[in-house]
Amino acid sequence: MRPMLATPGDPRTGPPAGASWAHEIKWDGIRVLADVHGGRLRLLTRSGRDIAVALPELQSLATVGEDLLLDGEAVTMIGGRPSFSHVVDRVHTTSATAAAQLARTRPVTYLAFDLLRLDGLDLTGLPWTARRSALEDLLDDVPGVQVPPVFDDGRQLLAATGEQGLEGVVSKRRSAPYQPGRRSPDWLKFPHRxxxxxxxxxxxxxxxxxxxxxxxxxxxxxxxxxxxxxxxxxxxxxxxxxxxxxxxxxxxxxxxxxxxxxxxxxxxxxxxxxxxxxxxxxxxxxxxxxxxxxxxxxxxxxxxxxxxxxxxxxxxxxxxxxxxxxxx
CATH class of the missing domain: 2.40.50.140 (Nucleic acid-binding proteins)
Structure with missing residues (x-):
């Protein structure tokens, strides 16, 4: 499966307002699908490459369930902010020994924002609200994993992320299904640069x-x-x-x-x-x-x-x- 992608939003109008939309911080990291089956974890990039050996600190995901598929972002925090260059360096690591050392000195956090499969059930056809609720219940207190917050006011969030030097905002239609591999107008991105x-x-x-x-x-x-x-x-x-x-x-x-x-x-x-x-x-x-x-x-x-x-x-x-x- 390939991840769903966001369409660039109109910077003149900013994030959409109203109760039909939810808004998340756009994180400066590497998009990763976390696929768990039979106790084995695969961390798949957009190109389909498995980088699980590079990120051993995320093996806790393999204990969450027997069968699940998550969508999220792997980020490395430096000084409280995501560092794209640091997480890219981690992704390049192919040595298990080197990866274990980097996991101690430059750990990655997996910010899971969607749940696509659970116990053999394909959840992509459900609305975002149902997938989000199940995600929050599933990933409570998993080491190295966070479910990032959701906000109701996208324009206020865009202003706040700009002040904090973050990448931007992604707005998601609450009723939308997950559309693998498609760049959909149900997800809108508003980067600061x-x-x-x-x-x-x-x-x-x-x-x-x-x-x-x-x-x-x-x-x-x-x-x-x-x-x-x-x-x-x-x-x-x-x-x-x-x-x-x-x-x-x-x-x-x-x-x-x-x-x-x-x-x-x-x-x-x-x-x-x-x-x-x-x-x-x-x-x-x-x-x-x-x-x-x-x-x-x-x-x-x-x-x-x-x-x-x-x-x-x-x-x-x-x-x-x-x-x-x-x-x-």
Whole structure:
């Protein structure tokens, strides 16, 4: 099963008002489905990767029941606020020994916000209110797991989360079923900053260096007209160009990303439109395999380029094809 996704809300009007909507804090973490069956826990990212070995502190979920499926967010709190970079580092861990050490020094909390299956019963067709009530009863006092609060006033919550430096608000229609894999208007997201996932199609060297990472060329998959991602004659994704990302690549973050990109095969130019020669100079084009998050001031009208983008982190939990639905 793939998680239900939220549709961007209208920032001019803000979260919807009225008793038919509930509002939650939008947490800056990694979306994870927690699947328990026969005493075994799988922690599944949006791409379907099982990261249970990386998060041993969440094994308490395996004791909650014999058969259940939860939707939630894995977060790492630093100074009382979620740190996206810290939780991404945890997700990359493949060594059980290293994961156990990190669980002690940089623990993850699982914020469970939906219950999709219990004791063999599919609950996705029930209204959100029924699933939420069952969730609260089920996850009472489970170590490492919390059920985040729900608020009635979304606009007040949006203002409060902005003051506290949190990511934003998700508004959910109380009567709505859970729609796996669908981006639904029954869930609306209102982030405080424009952060999006994009695909790396290449990189260019830093000026004055021979091989140091200076900027990323990024884009989004193109629809081939049938609802699938367009590919070239060798099966490689074709991307709409969204521009270069140079900010946020200094220091360890850039070094770690460059190590990831060195493992990606070099490939022909992957974008559907040509870019000016000066922008392409010193660039290496890659197979469109790596997804990263960038923060920006939005998209420049007409040009379709990210405005002042900055690198936020690699998203090993998201596959490039997952981004087709949000391509412009």
């Amino acid at each position: 424009d952060r999006r996932s994009v695909v790396v199609g290449g990189w260019r060297v830093q000026t004055g260096t021979a091989d140091r990472l200076g900027a990323l060329h990024v884009g989004l998959p193109v629809d081939d007209g049938s609802g699938a991602a367009a590919r070239d004659d060798r099966g490689r994704l074709r991307l709409t160009y969204l521009g270069r990302v140079g900010s946020g690549l200094a220091g360890r973050a850039g070094d770690r990303l460059q190590a990831v990109l060195r493992q990606v095969p070099v490939a022909p130019y992957p974008f559907t439109t040509d870019i000016p020669r000066p922008e392409a100079a010193g660039s290496t084009w890659l197979e469109p395999q790596v997804v990263v998050d960038v923060a920006s001031l939005g998209i420049t009208p007409g040009l379709g380029r990210l405005r002042q983008p900055s690198f936020q982190g690699v998203r090993p939990d998201v596959a490039p094809e997952d981004l087709l639905e949000v391509a412009p």
